[in-house]
Amino acid sequence: MSGRAAEQGPAEGDRGPPEGGYGWAVCLASLWTNGTIFGLLNTSGVLFVALLESFPGSDAFQTAWVGSTAIGVTFFCSTVASILTDQFGCRATAIAGGIVAFIGMLSSSVVTHLQQLYLTYGVLMGLGSSLAYTPSLVILGHYFHRRMGLVNGLVTFGSSIFTMVLPFVLKYMLKKIGLFTTFRILSGLVGTLIICGCVYKPLLVKQRPQAIQNGSALVNDRRRTFGEKLKKHLNLRIWRNRRYVVWVIGVPFALFGYFVPYVHIVNYVRHVMPEASGEALVTYMGAASGVGRLVFGKVSDFPCVNRIMLQQLSFLAIGQSHNVETCHFVGVLDRRLEGRHWQHGPGGPGPLHCKKGMGGPGAPTAAGIEPGPGEQDTITNKTP
Numbered sequence: 042m043s044g045r046a047a048e049q050g051p052a053e054g055d056r057g058p059p060e061g062g063y064g065w066a067v068c069l070a071s072l073w074t075n076g077t078i079f080g081l082l083n084t085s086g087v088l089f090v091a092l093l094e095s096f097p098g099s100d101a102f103q104t105a106w107v108g109s110t111a112i113g114v115t116f117f118c119s120t121v122a123s124i125l126t127d128q129f130g131c132r133a134t135a136i137a138g139g140i141v142a143f144i145g146m147l148s149s150s151v152v153t154h155l156q157q158l159y160l161t162y163g164v165l166m167g168l169g170s171s172l173a174y175t176p177s178l179v180i181l182g183h184y185f186h187r188r189m190g191l192v193n194g195l196v197t198f199g200s201s202i203f204t205m206v207l208p209f210v211l212k213y214m215l216k217k218i219g220l221f222t223t224f225r226i227l228s229g230l231v232g233t234l235i236i237c238g239c240v241y242k243p244l245l246v247k248q249r250p251q252a253i254q255n256g257s258a259l260v261n262d263r264r265r266t267f268g269e270k271l272k273k274h275l276n277l278r279i280w281r282n283r284r285y286v287v288w289v290i291g292v293p294f295a296l297f298g299y300f301v302p303y304v305h306i307v308n309y310v311r312h313v314m315p316e317a318s319g320e321a322l323v324t325y326m327g328a329a330s331g332v333g334r335l336v337f338g339k340v341s342d343f344p345c346v347n348r349i350m351l352q353q354l355s356f357l358a359i360g361q362s363h364n365v366e367t368c369h370f371v372g373v374l375d376r377r378l379e380g381r382h383w384q385h386g387p388g389g390p391g392p393l394h395c396k397k398g399m400g401g402p403g404a405p406t407a408a409g410i411e412p413g414p415g416e417q418d419t420i421t422n423k424t425p
Contacts, residue, residue, distance in 0.1 A: 063242065064184025068192055070240035071177040072199035074135070077230055078170045080203025082112050082300065083327065086307035087211045087320060091220045093308070096155040101308070107158045108304050114167025115174065122175035124275075131176035131183075135238030138176075142169025143232045150224035166231075173234045176241060183244040187342070194338015201331025208307075208320035288349070295356045302326070 085108030092104045126134045145165025152158055177196070185192045214223045279285055303323065310319030337355070341348050 059244075060185055060187055062184075064181075064192075067180055067184055067240055067242070068195060070237040071181060071196045074173055074177040074199070074234055074237045075196050076199030076203035077234060078115070078174050079200035080207045081166075081227070081231075082108070082115065082170075083200065083204040083303045084207045084211055084323060085109075085112070085300070085304045086302075086323060087208050087215070088220075089304055090308050090311065091215045091223075092155065092158070095220045099155045103155060105304055107155070107162055109300075110159050110163025111167040111170070112300050112304075114164055115170045118168055118171035119175055122171045123179075125172065126176050126179050130243055131180040131241040132238055132243065135173050135176040135241055136235050137238075138169045138172025138174070139232065139234030139236075139238050140169070142166050142173060142234060143228055145169055146224060146231045147228040150221045150228065169231075169234075173238065176238070180241045180243070190338050190341035190348075192338075194334045194336075194341075197334045197338070198331050201327045201334060204327025204330070205324045208323045212320050295359075 089104060089108060092107060093099070093101065096104070122134065122138070125137075142165070145161050145168075148165065149158055149161040152161060178193075181189065181192055181196065211223065214226065218226075303326075306322055307319030310317050310322065333355075337351065340346055341351060
């Protein structure tokens, strides 16, 4: 992405990354950063339910945009965050991101309309998260190389830890103190990103061209066009690599629905199985994800392992598991609805179809959808 590596040199000779030492403190700060950011993004479903209750006039579609905007902006601004990290360094960019995210979360606690959260929680929180997240990964290359896979696994494990804990913490706080006070407390958590940014002490120092006595080198640098300055930070030649292009196009499609369960599963479980805990499902996903991050982070360090191939196999496994889950869900839904049938006015009972169970006209309450007004269908239970 950037040509900075060519302009940098180790501050202490050519010994390479220290592979430890102060780097473990940096690793811990990066772990906390990833845990805070993705813990909040992955528990969007818990906040989604609270937003529906706090803003009764809004529907599920409007409410879902709050968490979706935050997730989208976080990743959409990654390119900008990379350029700023390249220009100003990991520490300054991460601190600025922590400040912006803190302002966004704190201002979310004083909104009066749902649409205002699109700006405060969605844009500001998302932008700050992006600025804090990117340096947390870049700084690892300053301290680790041989153990990079393990360190990346540990850092991303932070998101799993927070994803396991936050659903129940948020559920308790929302019940006891309400949504807006919860936002104020979460702003304190987000504020710790500023402290984490202060830990990012760079080892690779950017080498600036030395200006000659008349200062002509500095003058020429200032006269550069915007395009020339942009090329300095963007590696456009890599787009000639067809494998890279295929990979860049394929990954977004592979992850297109990654965050959908995190946003909607809590509310879905609340309607379909009121006695069950949707928060527990988010915790289980976080736990399983954490095990995978640690195990395959270490596996990817082995010289015989092709990391790209490992990623492709993981995507294949995810796709197959979703196919199994979909078939299992349809089977469970059919069994749940087997004990129910419709009486259409004066006509006799007819079979229920999956479309109705998923929210079609006259859908049963078992799927969390009440029959619409004016519908004459009534739901009765079969007797053995």
